[in-house]
Amino acid sequence: MNANRLIKLELSKLNVHLPERRLSLREALSSARPQVVARDGSTHAFKREELKFLAGLLPEAERDKLQLPILIGLEPKLGRGTARISGEAEVRVVSQVLEKEPAAGELLIYRPEVAILRKKLPTTTQYLFLW
Amino acid sequence: MAVALAVPPTRMELLKLRQRVGLAQRGHDLLKEKMDALVIEFFEVLRRIQEARTKALEQLFVAHRALSMCFAIVGTLETKQASKETRRELQVEISTRHIMGIAVPAVEVREVERNALVRGYGLHMTSSVLDEASMEFERALKLLIELAELEGSAFALARELEKTKRRVNALEYILIPRLKETLKFIMMRLDEMERENFSRLKRIKAMLEERG
Numbered sequence: 001m002n003a004n005r006l007i008k009l010e011l012s013k014l015n016v017h018l019p020e021r022r023l024s025l026r027e028a029l030s031s032a033r034p035q036v037v038a039r040d041g042s043t044h045a046f047k048r049e050e051l052k053f054l055a056g057l058l059p060e061a062e063r064d065k066l067q068l069p070i071l072i073g074l075e076p077k078l079g080r081g082t083a084r085i086s087g088e089a090e091v092r093v094v095s096q097v098l099e100k101e102p103a104a105g106e107l108l109i110y111r112p113e114v115a116i117l118r119k120k121l122p123t124t125t126q127y128l129f130l131w
Numbered sequence: 132m133a134v135a136l137a138v139p140p141t142r143m144e145l146l147k148l149r150q151r152v153g154l155a156q157r158g159h160d161l162l163k164e165k166m167d168a169l170v171i172e173f174f175e176v177l178r179r180i181q182e183a184r185t186k187a188l189e190q191l192f193v194a195h196r197a198l199s200m201c202f203a204i205v206g207t208l209e210t211k212q213a214s215k216e217t218r219r220e221l222q223v224e225i226s227t228r229h230i231m232g233i234a235v236p237a238v239e240v241r242e243v244e245r246n247a248l249v250r251g252y253g254l255h256m257t258s259s260v261l262d263e264a265s266m267e268f269e270r271a272l273k274l275l276i277e278l279a280e281l282e283g284s285a286f287a288l289a290r291e292l293e294k295t296k297r298r299v300n301a302l303e304y305i306l307i308p309r310l311k312e313t314l315k316f317i318m319m320r321l322d323e324m325e326r327e328n329f330s331r332l333k334r335i336k337a338m339l340e341e342r343g
Contacts, residue, residue, distance in 0.1 A: 004151060007158040007302075016232050017230075038229065040232065042229050076163075080160075111167065114171060115174075118175065
């Protein structure tokens with residue numbers, strides 16, 4: 001039926017803005033034009049001031065571990081408005097930005113915190129829709 | 132009340148419908164998450180628009196005051212003449228950036244504030260108040276370009292928000308209730324057929340017992 005096809009199409013379009021390959025913070029800092037190519041072929045550029053802000057939050061040795069953009073995973077089964085941040089360096093950075101207790105490996109944040117995170121890091125974070 | 136779809140009441144159809152309800156529910160939940168994320172982005176852009184508009188209006192006020200001073204000191208005709216001589220081109224790079232797959236405009240201006248020598252009007256016939264008024268207007272132009280970029284983003288986000296909301300509503304109020312109603316109808320029909328079968332078998336058994 002048409003409705004089914006449309007829903008599948010909608011779901012497939014949800015994550016087209018995500019990059020094909022993420023950049024590490026070190027790579028982004030050393031690049032003249034720090035940007036990633038999205039799955040739909042468009043480019044997503046990072047603001048240099050944001051990169052410098054992130055570099056200030058992490059020790060020099062961990063700049064390879066932080067993959068950009070940081071993905072804010074929205075998963076309906078976690079509950080509406082709840083988002084998951086994965087990755088050790090990503091969790092550390094987000095915890096510092098939100099002034100939360102750092103968690104190991106994974107961090108759950110809620111809608112007001114997502115808004116703060118997006119406000120502080122508009123180009124170095126992106127939404128990821130999971131199901 | 133939602134109208135059930137016209138489908139044959141079979142177990143096969145029941146299984147297919149259950150899958151479709153699951154898919155529709157999943158689509159609905161995800162689109163609702165997308166809508167929430169869009170709302171967050173939209174309100175952030177609105178906040179920035181408010182700030183940018185306040186700044187631009189303040190700067191325009193300053194610029195108009197400087198222009199009035201210029202009219203008073205240099206003279207209206209001379210100022211108008213100088214404005215006609217001014218170079219009017221501005222290098223603007225318009226590209227798009229993406230917020231959740233939505234293309235929003237990104238405007239990059241190299242240099243809005245110019246040197247008095249580059250503006251194009253003759254310096255020997257004009258005064259420094261004209262330079263000051265020009266500079267204030269150039270500053271205002273930069274702020275107006277930023278404001279235009281933000282307003283473009285707000286329009287694009289609002290359009291996507293409207294589209295997503297329509298889809299969420301279509302799923303929530305039309306498709307999912309209709310599928311659930313159909314599911315209920317098929318289950319009731321299958322139960323009914325099972326009861327019919329059961330009573331038929333009982334009747335056949337009773338008839339066989341009577342004969343035997």
